[in-house]
Amino acid sequence: MALQDKYAELLQTATTLGVGNLASTEQAGVLHVSGTANSTADYDALWALYAKIDPNMASGDLMMNIDIKADAGAQLKVTTDSSNLNIRSTPSTEGEIVGKAAHDEIVTLVEKTDDSWWKIKTADGEEGYAFAQYLSPL
Amino acid sequence: MKLTKLLMVVVVSATMLFVSCKPKDADIKAAVEKALSADPSMSGTTVEVKDGVVTMGGECKDDACKAGCEKIAAGVKGVKSVVNNCTVAPPPPPPPASLSTTIDATKMQQVKDGLKDIAGVTVEFVGDKAVLKGEVTQANRMKIMQMLAAAKVLSDVSGLTDKK
Numbered sequence: 001m002a003l004q005d006k007y008a009e010l011l012q013t014a015t016t017l018g019v020g021n022l023a024s025t026e027q028a029g030v031l032h033v034s035g036t037a038n039s040t041a042d043y044d045a046l047w048a049l050y051a052k053i054d055p056n057m058a059s060g061d062l063m064m065n066i067d068i069k070a071d072a073g074a075q076l077k078v079t080t081d082s083s084n085l086n087i088r089s090t091p092s093t094e095g096e097i098v099g100k101a102a103h104d105e106i107v108t109l110v111e112k113t114d115d116s117w118w119k120i121k122t123a124d125g126e127e128g129y130a131f132a133q134y135l136s137p138l
Numbered sequence: 139m140k141l142t143k144l145l146m147v148v149v150v151s152a153t154m155l156f157v158s159c160k161p162k163d164a165d166i167k168a169a170v171e172k173a174l175s176a177d178p179s180m181s182g183t184t185v186e187v188k189d190g191v192v193t194m195g196g197e198c199k200d201d202a203c204k205a206g207c208e209k210i211a212a213g214v215k216g217v218k219s220v221v222n223n224c225t226v227a228p229p230p231p232p233p234p235a236s237l238s239t240t241i242d243a244t245k246m247q248q249v250k251d252g253l254k255d256i257a258g259v260t261v262e263f264v265g266d267k268a269v270l271k272g273e274v275t276q277a278n279r280m281k282i283m284q285m286l287a288a289a290k291v292l293s294d295v296s297g298l299t300d301k302k
Contacts, residue, residue: 057280060294083255116252116289
């Protein structure tokens with residue numbers, strides 16, 4: 001079965017949700033999907049659908065490179081499990097820790113530096129790089 | 139008397155000649171459509187003609203097509219002016235960037251950083267894939283997959299088992 005068919009419901013939902021720049025291409029047994037979801041809720045809905053279509057997401061046949069729309073100045077919620085999020089001087093775990101953001105704290109996006117590091121600013125004025133995985137656009 | 143008759147004939151035939159010289163709107167429309175049909179990129183455009191004024195509508199694939207179809211229409215005999223209401227289709231989105239992503243030291247570090255807070259999971263890089271092993275909760279499995287997708291790293295997660 002073609003992967004476009006297997007994930008048809010996901011692609012259809014992404015279209016319905018108005019995912020920006022939605023593109024999908026099948027290559028070497030993997031369906032690559034990219035785009036920008038309008039909200040964290042849309043993003044979560046798409047991932048839930050992925051887990052439903054492919055139990056445990058174990059087939060390794062979908063690369064869902066969807067990010068969430070967030071422009072500079074957007075509010076981000078710190079979504080660590082419970083711990084503080086380190087704010088570093090450079091976009092790397094090698095970077096010196098220049099500040100911390102608490103769990104559930106709201107910070108401001110300065111720039112999306114790369115796939116995994118975003119530059120943020122806290123309400124206290126601490127500015128630096130944090131791991132994007134723990135930041136959810138509001 | 140004879141001269142008057144002759145004059146009338148001249149006037150009437152001149153009028154007829156003048157009228158027949160002026161193309162009808164329907165003829166202009168056909169001529170414009172024919173001229174546009176030479177370029178397949180203009181197949182989405184529509185043509186309306188009223189009193190020699192051509193109104194272009196429909197969709198063009200790019201700006202060059204929009205400017206081009208206006209020029210072609212303006213060059214058709216009998217066209218007084220062109221109102222260009224063509225819309226330009228937005229460019230198709232670029233193909234997914236993950237298609238051409240390869241695993242390098244930076245990607246490996248990204249994946250390791252992403253797994254830092256998830257205990258009990260190991261990663262090895264085999265070929266173009268991150269091969270993960272260990273026991274995970276459903277929530278952490280989701281986090282891992284999202285992190286790998288954000289890093290555009292292909293994965294083999296068949297070695298991840300559910301934490302009981």
